[in-house]
Amino acid sequence: MARQTGSMKASVAVENHAHALRHQIAAVVFRPLEEVCFSQTRRTIKVFQKRQTLQRALHFCRVVGGILAVPKTAKENALVYEASRDQAEYCSGNVGFSYLWLGANDQAVERTWRYWESETPLTWENTWRGTGPNGGAMENCLVMLYGVYPGYWSDIACLDTYSFCVPCEFDELPVMYLKGPALCESSPFNQKYLLGEMHDGQPSLKGFFHTDIYWNSTMGVWILQSIKVAAWAVWEPKRGVHYPLGTHQWKVMSVLCGLEVGTIANLTLSVCGQGMFTCEDGTCISLQKRCDLRVDCPDQSDEYQCSLIDVPQDYQNNIPPQSTALNQSLAIHFTINIISFPSVATQDLTFVTTFQLLLRWRDPRLSYLNLKTDRTLNIISEDNKKRIWTPRVFFSNAHGNVFTNLNQGSRVECVQEGSSVVGGPHHTREVNIFSGYENSLEMGQLYSVTYSCDFELLMFPFDAQVCKMKFMLVSASASYMTLVPTLANYTGKTSLIEYSIGHLTMRTLPNEEFSSIAVEVRFMRRYGFYLLTLYIPTTLLMLIAYATLYFNPDDFNSRIVVALTSLLVLSSLFTQLVDVWLFFSIVMIFNVVMLQTLADFSQQAILNKGGRLAKAFKKIRKFLRELGNNKDTGVDTPVQDLRTSGDIITHIKAAEEDGHEKPWAANGNNWHREEPSRLPVYGRAFRRKNWSENKDVNMSLMMFSRIILPVIFCIFNACYWGAAIV
Known part of the structure; x- marks a missing residue:
């Protein structure tokens, strides 16, 4: 209830201040250049009257562009004390005479005081309370005292339970930058500021030309005010007095930059210059560390809102982009990276392949933000993928209706190809903007697809097959967009069980209504595989059948059973891909069976009386x-x-x-x-x-068979292997 009452009083005070401001500004006012330049180049110590722990004090001074101060002379020490003595009781928290942190410690060597930041020894020490530092190893931090020890130094324990006010020193006053939607080209507010004089107990900020930022304790707000025109905005800290560094929600009290009165706008104030990113608490980090999947800001704000793409409000993802080249169709660059061939089924006239398909194009309607040299950090989120246009490609000769898709596992990334420009001050966060005219989008997905292929088996198994993978761009006709062959690459094993993978070629298919590309893969059959699985087994079976010609001529049953068994084994093992060699093997064993039968029965008449x-x-x-x-x-x-x-x-x-x-x-x-x-x-x-x-077996035919069959085998092999080698 008290909080609501305070907010209502602050709102009334703000309205009264706005009314007074409209009557106060009567002419255009510019700050003298000499005042700005002189203020920037001299050594300065500013006391920020807000109690903070030691670690927060060190961090705060870095945020404002300085370091935790240590006076270097007695004169500086006296100036710091005089500038802060009025608030000494508040700064001490009523727990003693210590009220200001000083930026030195003796943690390494007792009574050897060094700066926190540089770790260099102090060149001057002020008067100590008593006989000097007496806390030993328990008290290693440095503070300034007030009261009965005005401006004296003392050591104190480095505990988070102590909170004192913070003096920050600057060799040169840092330039502070204001950014946000209220900083358009016609904005009445300045973009650059310097630390100014104390105003209502807090250091103010002076714009380079005609804007001030100062604390108003009566209203309980920080005021951003133009002294050129009646334009201003306010920020009310949520908890006590807090310096307006970092990103905060300011309430615009004037009509400016398309913002109405009462609009809440996020404005960022920091010392972070070009190439730096401002965390929400005002800390500066490198812009390259923004959205790099590593937390660098103390408040983790560098990994918030990591959108890489700026999609206009009137963008339509069902309309393809215009070509960046005048009077030319949109080029979709086609890259295929074949990973493996899990199956090549000759008998089914198919092969299965796993590959990655990459499509790259440019969309001038889009802009990209803070692209990295590491492309893995430029992947667009799932929500943004659905908001932009992507090409659609049909796999023409694949089994089933297979198209490119944005299913799970797909990715769309921004490819940094051109230079960037620094985002204007109207951006709340620092950005490098890459134009869609010079930088591309690339869509990638992994597919496992079964393709048809017309295998030519006339020279099996000495054949080499050329199979095609056809792709058709169906997003629009060839007059609007075309597939441009870029690269076809194979990264898997070149030697499969049955085939060796030859070179890949890629070409555009002419005379097509839709732009099409064919990727040709050369499969060369491996001879060693068929030596082990075809030639050696069939040769052994023929030798077994031929050996029956040397069995006991009187033992017809054994001879014919072994020969027939060889024929049956050959027929059962090789029921597919019957080629010349296999046909010859079957004929050879069949001839052995017939010769065995003729040799046994040609000498006698079986059915006559004396048979x-x-x-x-x-x-x-x-x-x-x-x-x-x-x-x-x-x-x-x-x-x-x-x-x-x-x-x-x-x-x-x-x-x-x-x-x-x-x-x-x-x-x-x-x-x-x-x-x-x-x-x-x-x-x-x-x-x-x-x-x-032996009068019952035709031994002449038997002897002839033993000679003629090897001769036939040798002649056939000479012709067969000669044709294969040629």
Whole structure:
């Protein structure tokens, strides 16, 4: 309630002051140049009558462009004391005789006093209270006393619980700059100020020409007043007396710069010159540290409101910008950075690629603020991305309807290409402005897309494929804007499992309604991959099938089963991409199967009366008949043996009447001879000494096959690899 009452009284006082000001100014007044120049060049100590802790006092003096003062002579010490003695009781806080901080300490070496800022020793010391500093290591800070110790020095503990008034010293008075919307070209307020004389207990500020800034204790406000015309503004501190450095909300009390009476405008007052940024508390930092993702201001205000782009109120993001070149279409510079090819599916005639697409253009309608050389700091926020125009590109031959987008992961950044100009004083915050005529915008996004490609497999696997990635600018026709090929780059592995990546080319597609670009990628098939996965396995299968020609000629089952198994394995392993080599491999094994069959059956007629099939049925009947006789006579099962003559002998061993076995003589009557016959046998049990005597297998055809198949294989390989190399 008390706060509201005070504000109402201040408002009434402000209105009365405005009425008096209108009658006071009768002529144009300019401040003499000599007064300004003389004030700026002399050494000065100003006492700011606001109690602050030591750290705040050191910071405050830096904000106003000076350092915490230490008088260098007895005369200076006396002047400081006389200028502040009237407020000494307030400055002390009624806790003793200490009332002014002085800018020295003896923390490093006891009783060796050094400046806080430069750490150089003092060249002069004033009269001390008592016998001198006596606080030891507990009291390392320096203060000025009043009362019974007028102007004396004393040491004191450097505690935040102590608050005293602050004297700041200046070798040259710093120039202070006023910025904000009330400082247009026709503004009645000055832009530059110097510290002036004391006014109502606080140092005032004098403009270079016709403006003053001073404290009015009656109204409880700081007043910005032109002595040229009746124009002024006020700022009411929220808590006690506070010097108007930094950024504050001033109430405009006159019509000026398009602002109505009562408008609240943010005005900034600081000693920060060109290339510097003013924190809200008045601290100066380099403008390059503004919005660099690192906090540099004590109040963190350097990372507030980090907008990089100035969008006019009448800007329409559905209308493309005009070209910066006269009578030419808008150029959209196209850059593609291919990262990888996760999949190249020859059988599906597709390939998958991951790439970054960059589109760069200029928009003269926009201005950019405080661009950095580090481009990662020039990325536009998500809100601003939606407010500006961006090009739209269609991926023509990709699977699905794929367009460029501003989805998650996309970025739009300002590219610093031209020089900047310093923002005018009507900007509350210091800015470097970059024009959209000279600086570009760049949109980037990462895509993973499946493309179609017409693979030419006539020379597989010695082929080299050229696949295209087509892009079409659909924001407007080619007469309004064009895609300009800039760079096509591949940063991934050049050697994939099946292919090697060759060079990339990029060209503009002619005679298109919309501007289009084709990026051509060359895939060269790797021979080593197919040596391991195709040529060596198929060659081994052909060798296995060929080896059956050296099996026992009497063992037809083994020969034909191994050959057929090789053919089946070859067919099952390679069901896709049937080329000349694979077809040749299948034909070779098929020929082995056919030759094995012809060699075995070409020597005999199978179905005639004396043929092999008839003999087989005859032997089966005879075997069954003998088996029935054995059951009646109690003889053992026949056992076969092979004599050196090659005849097949059946040995029947009868049982003794007393049940004991008795060996038979080799030339006994119980041996009987059968006609030589060829039964189905396996392994080496019936291997002949001389295969040429075998009348059941066409050994001539077998020998011919052993020779002709390697000859065919060698001739084919000579032609095949010769054509591949050429």
